[in-house]
Amino acid sequence: MLPSWTENQELRSMSEKPRLIYFNGRGRMESVRWLLAAARVEFEEIFLDTREQYVKLIKDGSLMFQQVPLVEIDGMKMVQTRAILSYIAGKYNLYGKDLKERAFIDMYVEGITDLMHMILMFPFSPPEAKEKNLALITERATHRYFPVFEKALKQHGQDFLVGNQVSWADIQLMEVILAVEEKTPAVLSAFPQLQAFKTRMSNMPAIKKFLQPGSPRKPPPDDHYVSTVLKVLAEE
Numbered sequence: 184m185l186p187s188w189t190e191n192q193e194l195r196s197m198s199e200k201p202r203l204i205y206f207n208g209r210g211r212m213e214s215v216r217w218l219l220a221a222a223r224v225e226f227e228e229i230f231l232d233t234r235e236q237y238v239k240l241i242k243d244g245s246l247m248f249q250q251v252p253l254v255e256i257d258g259m260k261m262v263q264t265r266a267i268l269s270y271i272a273g274k275y276n277l278y279g280k281d282l283k284e285r286a287f288i289d290m291y292v293e294g295i296t297d298l299m300h301m302i303l304m305f306p307f308s309p310p311e312a313k314e315k316n317l318a319l320i321t322e323r324a325t326h327r328y329f330p331v332f333e334k335a336l337k338q339h340g341q342d343f344l345v346g347n348q349v350s351w352a353d354i355q356l357m358e359v360i361l362a363v364e365e366k367t368p369a370v371l372s373a374f375p376q377l378q379a380f381k382t383r384m385s386n387m388p389a390i391k392k393f394l395q396p397g398s399p400r401k402p403p404p405d406d407h408y409v410s411t412v413l414k415v416l417a418e419e
Contacts, residue, residue, distance in 0.1 A: 200225050216399050302362050
């Protein structure tokens with residue numbers, strides 16, 4: 184029996200590229216871009232520039248909690264960054280081989296997310312708070328978060344954080360390392376394991392491609408990005 188029209192629509196949506204709907208900048212969507220790039224999955228992007236675009240998504244019922252990022256994938260309209268990332272990680276074999284590995288990946292990712300949240304909020308800091316907030320990011324990275332991953336890599340004795348293959352945790356760690364280095368270039372000076380890890384990850388073909396100019400990777404947020412986000416999300 185031939186597939187019905189509805190089934191054909193579902194099959195077509197399953198085969199389409201994921202579509203990322205967010206601002207033209209890093210924000211919470213950048214981790215999604217990293218994960219898809221590492222999985223060698225091509226994707227399309229729609230950038231929000233106006234309040235009207237955002238309100239239309241809400242009125243259309245596309246945003247479950249009236250928040251972006253929004254990722255259209257496999258016939259779903261996915262919101263909530265953690266849910267999006269865990270789905271992609273599971274779909275593309277980046278989530279460990281069993282529940283125990285998944286638990287460690289989750290723990291590492293949650294720690295990375297805590298540090299990344301500080302980095303994401305930094306561009307929105309008032310001018311008088313930027314120096315203090317930058318110092319706090321560097322302090323937390325070097326004393327709370329990076330020592331955990333330095334120790335984990337050393338004790339594990341493998342190229343990656345969990346098991347013996349690359350996972351979601353490795354990709355997010357690479358993202359946050361580069362984000363902190365943009366602000367504090369010598370931040371890895373006391374972490375030889377993380378230095379070696381960064382080199383290994385940078386040489387992986389999919390990651391190497393993503394780090395090249397012209398890739399979907401977004402530049403550090405600037406004033407235009409900040410003003411666009413504030414304009415689109417402004418309460419009326």
